[in-house]
Amino acid sequence: MSKEKSMDFTWLLHIAIWVVLFGMPFFSPRPGQPLHGGVNYARFVPTLVSFIIVFYVNYFVLIKKYLYNKRFGLFILWNVLLVAAACVLVHLTYRYVYPVTPPTPKMATPPAPGPFRGGRPGMPGRPPFHPRETLDILSFITRNALIYMAIICVAIAVKMTSIWYKEENKRKEMEKAATEAELTALKSQVNPHFLFNTLNNIYSLIQIDQVKAQEAVHDLSGMLRYVLYDSEKPTVTLASETAFLNDYVKLMGMRCPKDVTLDVSLDGKYSDRPVAPLLFIPLVENAFKHGVSATEPSSVRIDLKEDGDYVSCLVENTFFPKDESDRSGSGIGIKNLTRRLDMLYPGKYSFEYGKVQNIYRCLLRINTANS
Numbered sequence: 001m002s003k004e005k006s007m008d009f010t011w012l013l014h015i016a017i018w019v020v021l022f023g024m025p026f027f028s029p030r031p032g033q034p035l036h037g038g039v040n041y042a043r044f045v046p047t048l049v050s051f052i053i054v055f056y057v058n059y060f061v062l063i064k065k066y067l068y069n070k071r072f073g074l075f076i077l078w079n080v081l082l083v084a085a086a087c088v089l090v091h092l093t094y095r096y097v098y099p100v101t102p103p104t105p106k107m108a109t110p111p112a113p114g115p116f117r118g119g120r121p122g123m124p125g126r127p128p129f130h131p132r133e134t135l136d137i138l139s140f141i142t143r144n145a146l147i148y149m150a151i152i153c154v155a156i157a158v159k160m161t162s163i164w165y166k167e168e169n170k171r172k173e174m175e176k177a178a179t180e181a182e183l184t185a186l187k188s189q190v191n192p193h194f195l196f197n198t199l200n201n202i203y204s205l206i207q208i209d210q211v212k213a214q215e216a217v218h219d220l221s222g223m224l225r226y227v228l229y230d231s232e233k234p235t236v237t238l239a240s241e242t243a244f245l246n247d248y249v250k251l252m253g254m255r256c257p258k259d260v261t262l263d264v265s266l267d268g269k270y271s272d273r274p275v276a277p278l279l280f281i282p283l284v285e286n287a288f289k290h291g292v293s294a295t296e297p298s299s300v301r302i303d304l305k306e307d308g309d310y311v312s313c314l315v316e317n318t319f320f321p322k323d324e325s326d327r328s329g330s331g332i333g334i335k336n337l338t339r340r341l342d343m344l345y346p347g348k349y350s351f352e353y354g355k356v357q358n359i360y361r362c363l364l365r366i367n368t369a370n371s
Contacts, residue, residue: 008095010162021048046093047144050086051151057082067156068163075093083148090144130263161182195224197285198248204255212254214329218253235274238311238368242270242304245280249302252288260292261299271306273368276344280304282333283315283362292358309369319360 026041066075143296198220205213226244230236246266253262284302292298301316334353341349341364348367354360 010158011159018052021051032244043094043098046090046097050090051147054082054148055087055151058152059159063159064154064163068160079152083145083152086148087144115203182339195227197289198223198251199287199339200251201255208255216251216254219247223247223251231277233277236277237270237272238275238306239270239272241275241277242266242268242279245284245302245304248284249279252284256288256292257294257298259297261297263299263301263303265303268305270304273306273311275311275368276340276367279337279340279344279366280313280364282337283313283364286333286362287315287317287360288319291319293318296320309367311366311368313362313364315362317360319355319358 062075062078062082066072068080202213202216202220205216223244226240230240246264249262249264249266256262287300287302291300296318298318298320299316300318301314303312303314305312338351341351345366348369350365351363353362
C-alpha cells in the first residue's frame with residue numbers, strides 16, 4: 001500500500017471568500033448608482049478590513065488557544081474586547097478619515113465662515129456633534145457587533161472543520177500504518193508455515209526417493225523466490241498465484257501414497273486480475289496436512305476458477321485430524337486467512353468451511369472488482 005499525502009486547499013477557500021466580499025460593492029447597485037466606486041468603495045474598505053482582522057485573530061490565535069482548550073471565559077472576553085476595539089476604530093475612521101460633507105446649496109455669495117460651519121472656522125468639514133448622533137452611533141455599533149459575531153461564528157466553523165479534517169487524516173494514516181503492519185505480520189506467519197510443511201514433505205521424500213527429493217528442493221527454490229519477493233507486493237496476478245499453487249500441489253503430491261486421489265484444477269488459463277498474494281495456500285496446505293493418511297484411502301480436491309468479478313477456490317479433502325502433539329503450523333492457517341480477508345476484502349468475500357460427514361470443505365469467494 002502506498003502512502004498518500006492529502007493536500008489542503010483551505011487557503012483557496014479563504015481567497016475565494018475575500019475576493020467575493022471585496023467585489024460585493026461592484027455588484028450591489030443602488031438606485032441611480034450602478035456601481036460603487038471611488039469614495040463610496042473607499043468607505044467600504046475599513047469595515048471589510050476589520051472583518052478580516054476579527055476573522056483571522058480568531059482563526060489563528062483565539063480559537064486554538066482558548067476555545068479548543070475549553071477556556072470559554074477567556075475566549076469570550078478577548079472577543080468582546082476585539083469587537084469593541086474594531087467597532088470604535090471603524091467609527092472613528094468614518095468620522096475623521098472619511099467625513100461626510102453635506103451638499104451645499106448654490107448661493108450667489110458664499111456665506112462668511114463661521115464657528116458652526118465645520119469643526120474649525122473657515123474649514124469645511126463635518127457639522128458639529130449632535131445628541132441625535134448618539135443613537136446613530138449605538139445603532140452602528142450594535143449592527144456591526146452582530147456582523148462581527150457572525151464573522152466569529154464563521155471563523156469557528158472553518159477552523160474547527162480544518163482541525164477535524166487534519167485530525168481525521170492523521171487518524172486514517174495511523175490506522176493505515178497499523179493495518180499495513182498487521183498485514184505484514186500475518187503474511188510473515190504464512191511464510192514459515194508454508195516452509196515448515198514443505199520441508200517436512202521433502203524430509204519424507206529423502207527416505208523414499210532421493211531423486212524426487214532433489215527435484216523437490218529445486219522446485220522449492222522457485223517457490224521460495226515467489227514467497228520472498230513477489231508476495232511482498234500488495235497484489236499479484238491470479239495467473240502467477242495459481243502457478244505457485246500448482247507447483248506446491250505437485251511438490252506435495254510426490255510423497256502422497258498410491259491410494260490418495262488428487263483432483264486438481266489449476267492448469268487453466270487464468271487472467272492477470274490482481275489478487276492479494278498467498279490467500280489460497282493455507283487452504284491447500286490444510287488439505288494435505290489433514291486430508292492425507294498414510295494407511296487409509298484419502299482424497300484432495302482443489303478447484304480454482306474465475307466467474308465474472310469473482311474468484312472462487314473450492315478445497316475438499318478427507319478428514320484425518322492430527323493429535324494434539326502435532327504442532328506443525330501451530331493451527332494458524334484458517335484464523336490467519338480470515339483476518340487477512342477482513343482487512344483486504346471487507347464486505348467483498350464469503351468464506352465457508354467445515355466438516356460434512358468425513359469430508360472437510362472450504363469455499364472461498366472473493367470479489368476482485370476495483371481491488
